[in-house]
Amino acid sequence: MDTHDLVAVSDRRQQHVERVLAAFFSDSHYRAKALGAPYAALWQTLERNASGGKRFRPRMVMAAYESLGGTDLDAAAHVGAAFELLHTALIVHDDVIDRDFVRRGGPNVSGSYRDIATTAGIPLPTAEHRGMSVAIIAGDLALFNSYRLIDRSGVDGLLRTRLHDILDEAMFVSAAGELYDVDFSIRAEPPTVDEIIEMEALKTAGYSFEGPLAAGAVLAGGSPEAIAALSTFGRDIGIAYQIVDDLLGVFGDEGATGKTTLGDLREGKRTVLLAHAVGHPQWAEVSDLFGRPDLTAEEGDRIRTVLEEIGSRRFAEALARDFANRAWEALVGDDLPGTVREEFRPIVAAVLGRVR
Amino acid sequence: MDTHDLVAVSDRRQQHVERVLAAFFSDSHYRAKALGAPYAALWQTLERNASGGKRFRPRMVMAAYESLGGTDLDAAAHVGAAFELLHTALIVHDDVIDRDFVRRGGPNVSGSYRDIATTAGIPLPTAEHRGMSVAIIAGDLALFNSYRLIDRSGVDGLLRTRLHDILDEAMFVSAAGELYDVDFSIRAEPPTVDEIIEMEALKTAGYSFEGPLAAGAVLAGGSPEAIAALSTFGRDIGIAYQIVDDLLGVFGDEGATGKTTLGDLREGKRTVLLAHAVGHPQWAEVSDLFGRPDLTAEEGDRIRTVLEEIGSRRFAEALARDFANRAWEALVGDDLPGTVREEFRPIVAAVLGRVR
Numbered sequence: 001m002d003t004h005d006l007v008a009v010s011d012r013r014q015q016h017v018e019r020v021l022a023a024f025f026s027d028s029h030y031r032a033k034a035l036g037a038p039y040a041a042l043w044q045t046l047e048r049n050a051s052g053g054k055r056f057r058p059r060m061v062m063a064a065y066e067s068l069g070g071t072d073l074d075a076a077a078h079v080g081a082a083f084e085l086l087h088t089a090l091i092v093h094d095d096v097i098d099r100d101f102v103r104r105g106g107p108n109v110s111g112s113y114r115d116i117a118t119t120a121g122i123p124l125p126t127a128e129h130r131g132m133s134v135a136i137i138a139g140d141l142a143l144f145n146s147y148r149l150i151d152r153s154g155v156d157g158l159l160r161t162r163l164h165d166i167l168d169e170a171m172f173v174s175a176a177g178e179l180y181d182v183d184f185s186i187r188a189e190p191p192t193v194d195e196i197i198e199m200e201a202l203k204t205a206g207y208s209f210e211g212p213l214a215a216g217a218v219l220a221g222g223s224p225e226a227i228a229a230l231s232t233f234g235r236d237i238g239i240a241y242q243i244v245d246d247l248l249g250v251f252g253d254e255g256a257t258g259k260t261t262l263g264d265l266r267e268g269k270r271t272v273l274l275a276h277a278v279g280h281p282q283w284a285e286v287s288d289l290f291g292r293p294d295l296t297a298e299e300g301d302r303i304r305t306v307l308e309e310i311g312s313r314r315f316a317e318a319l320a321r322d323f324a325n326r327a328w329e330a331l332v333g334d335d336l337p338g339t340v341r342e343e344f345r346p347i348v349a350a351v352l353g354r355v356r
Numbered sequence: 357m358d359t360h361d362l363v364a365v366s367d368r369r370q371q372h373v374e375r376v377l378a379a380f381f382s383d384s385h386y387r388a389k390a391l392g393a394p395y396a397a398l399w400q401t402l403e404r405n406a407s408g409g410k411r412f413r414p415r416m417v418m419a420a421y422e423s424l425g426g427t428d429l430d431a432a433a434h435v436g437a438a439f440e441l442l443h444t445a446l447i448v449h450d451d452v453i454d455r456d457f458v459r460r461g462g463p464n465v466s467g468s469y470r471d472i473a474t475t476a477g478i479p480l481p482t483a484e485h486r487g488m489s490v491a492i493i494a495g496d497l498a499l500f501n502s503y504r505l506i507d508r509s510g511v512d513g514l515l516r517t518r519l520h521d522i523l524d525e526a527m528f529v530s531a532a533g534e535l536y537d538v539d540f541s542i543r544a545e546p547p548t549v550d551e552i553i554e555m556e557a558l559k560t561a562g563y564s565f566e567g568p569l570a571a572g573a574v575l576a577g578g579s580p581e582a583i584a585a586l587s588t589f590g591r592d593i594g595i596a597y598q599i600v601d602d603l604l605g606v607f608g609d610e611g612a613t614g615k616t617t618l619g620d621l622r623e624g625k626r627t628v629l630l631a632h633a634v635g636h637p638q639w640a641e642v643s644d645l646f647g648r649p650d651l652t653a654e655e656g657d658r659i660r661t662v663l664e665e666i667g668s669r670r671f672a673e674a675l676a677r678d679f680a681n682r683a684w685e686a687l688v689g690d691d692l693p694g695t696v697r698e699e700f701r702p703i704v705a706a707v708l709g710r711v712r
Contacts, residue, residue, distance in 0.1 A: 035532040097489040133453040133538045176391040182489045
């Protein structure tokens, strides 16, 4: 397929997913209106927070599904939308845990409701807690309804149970990863590289890659071997993707990523980069700066220089390449048709293309 | 039935519910262990927080189910356990929203994890946020799994969909009630009596009474009229129960309820009592005391005296009686067999017996 075909496929899939999500939010909004305008407004805020992303998880479901020969795009879009809604729930709650009030350059749920409160003259700490309280409620709604999108897919019986099991497992492991992330942030000794990889695999790769790919494969009626191969691919490409994400958070091109490269450094985010750096004598020169909320651009450059000089950047890049290559290997056996490799080659290439 | 029979029925039902919940937590704990000891420990904390309650919601499911002739107690216990798990999720998150660290005299999820952090030398604000973060995760797990207990009930097809719909609606309205509760706590003007009743009906009565009763009736194959009658009963008895709860929170016998009667006054809890009192000239004498975290026992007595003198207590008691009587009326038509009235008479009597 040439690039033009890829875009067409992607657009067609995307439209299915958008339709499913639009119908879900429209229904929910209608139901909520009967319980009062402020509740309807909360649903609108939730919908806004569920929009604007890359719809990454539905893309994974549909890629696995179509490349294994599935043709009921509406059913696949429902399963994809279920993962998207789970993602929305998890990031809304993750933002509460991280005390973040902004996402993608605009206020998130916490931020929107904090701002309404401050505008009404409520003092900031109370307004922030109000924003976080509403975000807990909003995340609960997204979480509780993600199952139901699978129910609406028209899939029944054992197949539905298997899809529920996969969604269940995705959420179950993500909660473990979130717990370990919270643990890292308060414990004295810094996490090791292996601990970071394990945490990121649990917290993000499971529900973003492994789960959606397995669900798409199961829905397509893939063989046990094909399902296993795509799950393995998902786990490894998910870890690679996460490491690349952490690299871009520090070394990325702000113009291309749309994110400041000071955010992660100011937050003191625990990544593979940090796990590699700590313990190195040269890191001690900048470790006091790391995690400072008022870090300047110049101080950020100093940290970056150290991370380059002691090889942390190179280490993380090699690790990401490693996981991306392992992911690709999962796809090259006889268990999968060539269509699957065709489908996922661009994704592996994109991950590899983002590391030097 | 004499009292002895009632206790025997109640014990038998209770045992079924406990078995279902024990099996669910045992499975989850086993799954969690594979992802690490701290995650398994979180599941133990969640199980502890799901225990020790009155299992009120499963009781409602089973009472509706058996009084309408249902005989598969195991299926009913699964549905009851689903509501119990939903309840656990909602109170764990409600405690985060209310910044409570204690429930039933012991640390709740937030409290347990806050205490672990302070013991490790973490400063209190960070430790509190850590406790609340873990409680968000724990509540998410309980919430996400409540659906699945219905899946495990062995009920399939349309019936399962209807049970899911009822659980879905219960959670949907509870979220609206929680939102309005948060809104009340920050807005300038105090809520009216009607607003309080509406909020309590949404936040608590729906998922504690109306939903469980409807689910039990649907599972028993009750007629549409029987299901509607039990839903109406549930809504009204739920509101009555909530008003009584608010009365006991201020005027109760601490020895009997196990709760301090200063808690609600110190919290400044918005109840029917308060909605009636505000605006009355005599309330102005004590309104500054209301909501003070350091309220003394003597100051509490002063507030109580005013609430009695201006008739707020009497008003709330009459309102509770009113709703309890309306609830009973929903059961007296021809749509329901006499067994249903027999089953629920003691509950109505208990509510009425708690108001003068």
